[in-house]
Amino acid sequence: MSLHSNYAEIRDAVAKLCADYPGEYWRTLDDTNTYPTEFVRALTEAGFLSVLIPEEYGGAGLPIEAGCVILEEIQRSGCNGSACHAQMYTMGTLLKHGNEDQKQRYLPGIADGSLRLQAFGVTEPTSGTDTTRIRTRAVRDGDDYVINGQKVFISRTEHSDLMILLARTTPREECKKPSDGMSVFIVDMREAVGNGLTINPIKAMINHSTTELFFDNLRVPAANRIGEEGQGFKYILSSMNAERILIASECIGDARFFVERARDYAAEREVFGRPIGQNQGVQFPIARAYVELQAATLMVYHAAKMFDEGKPCGSEANMCKLFASEAAWHAADTCLQTHGGFGYTQEYDIERKFRETRLYQTAPISTNLILSHVGIHELGLPKSF
Numbered sequence: 001m002s003l004h005s006n007y008a009e010i011r012d013a014v015a016k017l018c019a020d021y022p023g024e025y026w027r028t029l030d031d032t033n034t035y036p037t038e039f040v041r042a043l044t045e046a047g048f049l050s051v052l053i054p055e056e057y058g059g060a061g062l063p064i065e066a067g068c069v070i071l072e073e074i075q076r077s078g079c080n081g082s083a084c085h086a087q088m089y090t091m092g093t094l095l096k097h098g099n100e101d102q103k104q105r106y107l108p109g110i111a112d113g114s115l116r117l118q119a120f121g122v123t124e125p126t127s128g129t130d131t132t133r134i135r136t137r138a139v140r141d142g143d144d145y146v147i148n149g150q151k152v153f154i155s156r157t158e159h160s161d162l163m164i165l166l167a168r169t170t171p172r173e174e175c176k177k178p179s180d181g182m183s184v185f186i187v188d189m190r191e192a193v194g195n196g197l198t199i200n201p202i203k204a205m206i207n208h209s210t211t212e213l214f215f216d217n218l219r220v221p222a223a224n225r226i227g228e229e230g231q232g233f234k235y236i237l238s239s240m241n242a243e244r245i246l247i248a249s250e251c252i253g254d255a256r257f258f259v260e261r262a263r264d265y266a267a268e269r270e271v272f273g274r275p276i277g278q279n280q281g282v283q284f285p286i287a288r289a290y291v292e293l294q295a296a297t298l299m300v301y302h303a304a305k306m307f308d309e310g311k312p313c314g315s316e317a318n319m320c321k322l323f324a325s326e327a328a329w330h331a332a333d334t335c336l337q338t339h340g341g342f343g344y345t346q347e348y349d350i351e352r353k354f355r356e357t358r359l360y361q362t363a364p365i366s367t368n369l370i371l372s373h374v375g376i377h378e379l380g381l382p383k384s385f
């Protein structure tokens, strides 16, 4: 049903792997707020999480389009790639801006799965989306930086060996631009936890392993700073197009899951002596969700193509994420409605996926912030903040 036909072999292989992790597996984890360790291990061992790492560092060196196919198919199967999608794209900051020594030190391990880099620490409780107001400070002390502060909603930190962290190295007031004066660090979680870093899990609407972090004089070697001091915001931004495009591909995978489930149920379920899908009141919303899904698919793979051709694609990446997250949400709502009361039962997996797909309108970037980007950069309207 996907409009996209490249990498069909990868798509089939992912679908086959996911078939070993049916709804029952995810329901049990959801009930107990448990991380899908076996699923992530299987994806890692199959090499799916390292496809974007260049061959010279042990990855497959494939374009982002292949990453999109993998994440789309995971979501379409009813699984949840958000447990490990960051292993695919978080390394982008290191790959683009790290020095050769850092790349040699970490990328081969990330590629073979022995090192998990799937934590990305940006959000803070008091700054919200205004990243220039983060308060976590990194102060140089000899060969180390000493880090103090707090982060919130940092996902998978308990299931990651490394974290990419954004912290202020120069107070905002002393910088020419508010976006100056922030730096990026690779934090080795295995050494940091208990030595200045405390992790508190956050109970949330979905099983997402998201956490709150407290830094209390955590020492990080200066050798772990990525790129130049003070340029971190730029480095983080430059990795965001990949993140947006990959997350958007998860959204279209979710939308396909919901449309297919709604179609099957509408064809099977008989009420008033005929399939409910024969009623246009049931059929048309599913058809509409399908149309939105197809449009979103075109947007996502168009953005992926631009990214792979090295073209600037900030707006395309943002717009496809916005449209795909809403297509997924409309499909989710339609699927739930099509299932009547049964949609609310855990057994059908609709309610779980419904909760999970709602996140994409908030994280990694909320819809309003994308609209603001489009208003300013595409339409030339005045900046509101």
Ligand SMILES: Cc1cc2nc3c(=O)[nH]c(=O)nc-3n(C[C@H](O)[C@H](O)[C@H](O)COP(=O)(O)OP(=O)(O)OC[C@H]3O[C@@H](n4cnc5c(N)ncnc54)[C@H](O)[C@@H]3O)c2cc1C
Pocket (backbone or CB within 6 Å): 119, 120, 121, 122, 123, 127, 128, 129, 130, 152, 153, 154, 155, 156, 204, 208, 210, 359, 362, 363, 364, 365, 366, 367, 368, 369, 372, 384, 385
């Ligand atoms: C489950 C989960 C996992 C996450 N994982 C990570 C992670 O791994 N790493 C990480 O760094 N972060 C993570 N986040 C954080 C996520 O990126 C933020 O929640 C998101 O970017 C929104 O920021 P905020 O929550 O601070 O909302 P706020 O910035 O407080 O905004 C609240 C609302 O107001 C709107 N708003 C704010 N300012 C404006 C404006 N000027 N104009 C119009 N509307 C505005 C926003 O769109 C939003 O709807 C995660 C969040 C969740 C819920």
